[in-house]
Amino acid sequence: MDIGFIGLGEMGAVMVVNLLKAGHTVRVWNRTPAKAQALADAGARVVASPAEAFGGDAVMSMLADDAALREVFDAALLAQAPRGLVHVNMATISVALAETLAREHAELGLHYVAAPVLGRPDVAAAAKLTIIAAGAAEAIDRVQPLFDAIGQKTWRIGALPQQANVMKLAANFMLAAAVEALGEAAALLGGHGVAMRDFLDVVTGGPFPGPVYAGYGGMIAEGRYEPAQFKARLGLKDVRLALEAADAVATPLPVASVLRDSLLDAVAHGDGECDFAVLGKVAARRAGRA
Numbered sequence: 182m183d184i185g186f187i188g189l190g191e192m193g194a195v196m197v198v199n200l201l202k203a204g205h206t207v208r209v210w211n212r213t214p215a216k217a218q219a220l221a222d223a224g225a226r227v228v229a230s231p232a233e234a235f236g237g238d239a240v241m242s243m244l245a246d247d248a249a250l251r252e253v254f255d256a257a258l259l260a261q262a263p264r265g266l267v268h269v270n271m272a273t274i275s276v277a278l279a280e281t282l283a284r285e286h287a288e289l290g291l292h293y294v295a296a297p298v299l300g301r302p303d304v305a306a307a308a309k310l311t312i313i314a315a316g317a318a319e320a321i322d323r324v325q326p327l328f329d330a331i332g333q334k335t336w337r338i339g340a341l342p343q344q345a346n347v348m349k350l351a352a353n354f355m356l357a358a359a360v361e362a363l364g365e366a367a368a369l370l371g372g373h374g375v376a377m378r379d380f381l382d383v384v385t386g387g388p389f390p391g392p393v394y395a396g397y398g399g400m401i402a403e404g405r406y407e408p409a410q411f412k413a414r415l416g417l418k419d420v421r422l423a424l425e426a427a428d429a430v431a432t433p434l435p436v437a438s439v440l441r442d443s444l445l446d447a448v449a450h451g452d453g454e455c456d457f458a459v460l461g462k463v464a465a466r467r468a469g470r471a
């Protein structure tokens with residue numbers, strides 16, 4: 182397929198490489214042009230504006246947050262988009278914005294598919310993302326070859342795009358809770374002279390297997406929070422979005438409120454660009470050991 186790709190951060194850049202490897206033509210645009218240039222060697226066509234990325238069959242976007250989406254996908258950009266084009270937004274954004282974007286696209290004869298993903302940049306590089314897709318079935322059918330190039334499985338969970346965003350936010354809420362628990366466990370163990378590494382061998386070999394406990398736990402054990410694969414700043418964004426979505430349906434999320442404060446603590450101490458695992462440092466600091 183001939184597609185555009187907007188947003189070449191930690192996630193977007195590696196996704197583009199896999200789309201190119203699968204034989205797709207990819208026009209890339211990024212606010213900081215150097216990141217687009219870096220993909221030219223891999224075969225991407227660098228374009229000078231988001232509008233130029235809209236030249237093909239579909240556009241994928243992987244921008245940071247609601248504000249970035251609104252800044253790039255403004256009314257003028259959408260108005261000039263060719264009718265029938267499919268916009269696949271893979272970023273983690275608010276439920277409210279997903280609903281608004283779906284409506285705005287439909288009014289202009291464009292298709293909007295929400296396809297947030299589970300998996301960090303290393304998982305994306307291995308083309309093993311879990312893709313949660315929602316939108317019109319015909320639109321998802323058209324972009325399925327793109328999903329096949331970047332993910333291990335696409336879950337089609339409904340016709341309303343925002344449903345995919347709710348599912349992604351619920352998953353990231355659980356992720357944040359797991360990383361917070363790992364950080365607090367490490368602080369407890371540290372206070373009693375037990376190595377986090379030994380603890381992880383026991384729990385990941387038993388009741389807590391899987392990439393979340395082993396991956397984030399390993400980073401906490403090593404106190405290794407840079408370079409970030411998933412920035413604490415973005416994790417805070419996701420917990421806030423979960424709280425906002427819960428608020429809209431009068432649903433208390435008391436644990437999410439604690440997670441927001443822990444992530445705010447990280448940001449307040451200048452660690453917003455560190456990896457999400459920096460929640461381990463927050464817990465150690467609370468215990469007077471960081």
Ligand code: NAP
Pocket residue numbers: 187188189190191192193211212213216243244245246248249252253271272273274298299300301302410411412415419
């Ligand atoms: P990132 O490395 O911070 O990249 C963010 C991208 O958004 C960059 O291309 C950045 O452009 C662009 N951007 C930010 N503000 C902008 C603005 N105002 N106007 C235009 N462009 C703007 O983030 P990421 O880790 O790739 O994450 C991207 C999305 O995927 C986020 O929604 C995140 O929550 C989600 N996600 C991340 C992970 C992960 O593990 N990293 C996993 C699943 C989902 P510049 O290069 O110019 O800064």
